[in-house]
Amino acid sequence: MTRVNNSTHGDTSGRLAPPLIGECAPIQTLRADIDLAARSTAKVLITGETGTGKEVISRLIHHGSARRAEAFVTINCAGVPDTLLETEFFGHARGSFTGAYRDSPGLLRQASGGTVFLDEVGEMSLRMQALFLRFLETGEIQSVGGGASTYSDVRVVTATNRNLLEAVAAHEFREDLYYRLNVLHLHIPPLRERSTDIVLLLEHYGRIFALQHQRPVPVFSAAAIGLLVNYDWPGNIRELRNVIERTVARVSAAVIEAAHLPPEVVAAGARADEHLAAASAFAVSDANRVAALLERLLVQRESFWTTAYAAFMGRDITRDDLRHIIATGLEQTHGSYRLLVGLFNMSADDYKRLLGFLNQHDCHVPFRPFRMARAQLSTAAERASAARLA
Ligand SMILES: Nc1ncnc2c1ncn2[C@@H]1O[C@H](COP(=O)(O)OP(=O)(O)OP(=O)(O)O)[C@@H](O)[C@H]1O
Numbered sequence: 346m347t348r349v350n351n352s353t354h355g356d357t358s359g360r361l362a363p364p365l366i367g368e369c370a371p372i373q374t375l376r377a378d379i380d381l382a383a384r385s386t387a388k389v390l391i392t393g394e395t396g397t398g399k400e401v402i403s404r405l406i407h408h409g410s411a412r413r414a415e416a417f418v419t420i421n422c423a424g425v426p427d428t429l430l431e432t433e434f435f436g437h438a439r440g441s442f443t444g445a446y447r448d449s450p451g452l453l454r455q456a457s458g459g460t461v462f463l464d465e466v467g468e469m470s471l472r473m474q475a476l477f478l479r480f481l482e483t484g485e486i487q488s489v490g491g492g493a494s495t496y497s498d499v500r501v502v503t504a505t506n507r508n509l510l511e512a513v514a515a516h517e518f519r520e521d522l523y524y525r526l527n528v529l530h531l532h533i534p535p536l537r538e539r540s541t542d543i544v545l546l547l548e549h550y551g552r553i554f555a556l557q558h559q560r561p562v563p564v565f566s567a568a569a570i571g572l573l574v575n576y577d578w579p580g581n582i583r584e585l586r587n588v589i590e591r592t593v594a595r596v597s598a599a600v601i602e603a604a605h606l607p608p609e610v611v612a613a614g615a616r617a618d619e620h621l622a623a624a625s626a627f628a629v630s631d632a633n634r635v636a637a638l639l640e641r642l643l644v645q646r647e648s649f650w651t652t653a654y655a656a657f658m659g660r661d662i663t664r665d666d667l668r669h670i671i672a673t674g675l676e677q678t679h680g681s682y683r684l685l686v687g688l689f690n691m692s693a694d695d696y697k698r699l700l701g702f703l704n705q706h707d708c709h710v711p712f713r714p715f716r717m718a719r720a721q722l723s724t725a726a727e728r729a730s731a732a733r734l735a
Pocket residue numbers: 363364365366367393394395396397398399400401402464506582583586
């Protein structure tokens with residue numbers, strides 16, 4: 346990825362304050378943190394997966410700050426050769442290298458009084474990290490190839506989608522620089538963790554792209570919304586924005602149906618449906634298995650040991666299934682484990698063995714609720730017969 350240089354001296358237009366769509370709790374918290382960061386001059390580190398809005402937030406911080414009328418300069422540190430990045434940061438003197446026909450102030454000088462946004466800061470080489478740390482400590486800018494050094498007062502906002510602490514542990518990122526940059530930390534959760542905002546983003550970008558492509562504002566069918574809300578969005582809001590633009594530009598139908606969505610979104614939905622079908626088939630077969638065991642116990646009068654016990658030990662049924670079988674028996678015996686031994690076709694000597702087994706596997710079901718149910722029943726019956734007699 347190449348560097349971006351959006352130097353926007355004195356630009357206070359709406360372009361600098363992109364909308365931050367979203368009403369979910371993490372976005373509300375983020376809004377409060379952006380306000381806080383805008384009111385302070387502390388360095389801010391913004392983290393989040395690709396396309397979650399790190400640059401949007403850096404712009405909102407600048408726009409909300411006292412420096413809003415000054416420059417906002419972004420530098421992307423990824424994929425830029427060290428020597429080039431150094432001249433971009435600190436400028437160069439005329440003739441300092443082939444092609445340096447005139448002095449260049451560098452972005453840190455240009456941003457003086459304003460904000461510099463360092464994107465993908467985790468990609469800086471160790472050498473650049475050392476140079477940048479020196480600048481942070483002294484505010485001094487030394488151009489490549491000499492010349493008088495100057496001082497720059499910039500507010501520094503950085504962003505990364507790397508885990509910088511892991512980079513520190515791997516000796517790829519300086520620990521002292523990490524702590525200097527990470528004074529205020531804003532983390533943006535991925536879109537898949539705030540899927541309630543997806544519908545708001547659909548409306549927002551639907552309107553924008555309808556206008557741009559001279560189409561009617563799109564209406565999404567329930568099935569299409571279902572697919573979009575359940576999709577994983579590895580590219581986050583950038584990906585969602587692109588999907589909406591492509592769909593609005595391509596589809597002229599009044600309603601955007603599931604089939605109109607890009608194949609990756611539709612395919613993910615189909616995979617989810619398969620998982621769901623497999624899971625519910627499993628649940629049904631599980632319920633059938635428990636019902637079959639109860640029938641063998643209660644109708645065919647087979648022993649607990651050859652039916653439920655064997656199925657549980659063979660992992661054919663779960664602990665909850667076994668508890669359900671025991672509870673069904675206790676309902677019939679009104680909470681008596683002694684009677685359950687007979688009901689489940691065991692010999693009277695098996696009482697202790699049964700309780701030991703259930704306790705050992707944490708399958709013991711409390712008998713009291715079944716007794717109380719009986720007590721309530723009998724008092725209700727007694728009351729009813731007393732009323733009849735009276
Ligand atoms: N909350 C939001 N509301 C509306 N649009 C948003 C929001 N967040 C991000 N976007 C849009 O999503 C796109 C990606 O945002 P941005 O460039 O800020 O992400 P990023 O985190 O910097 O990505 P990367 O890590 O790839 O650089 C932009 O078009 C931006 O306008």
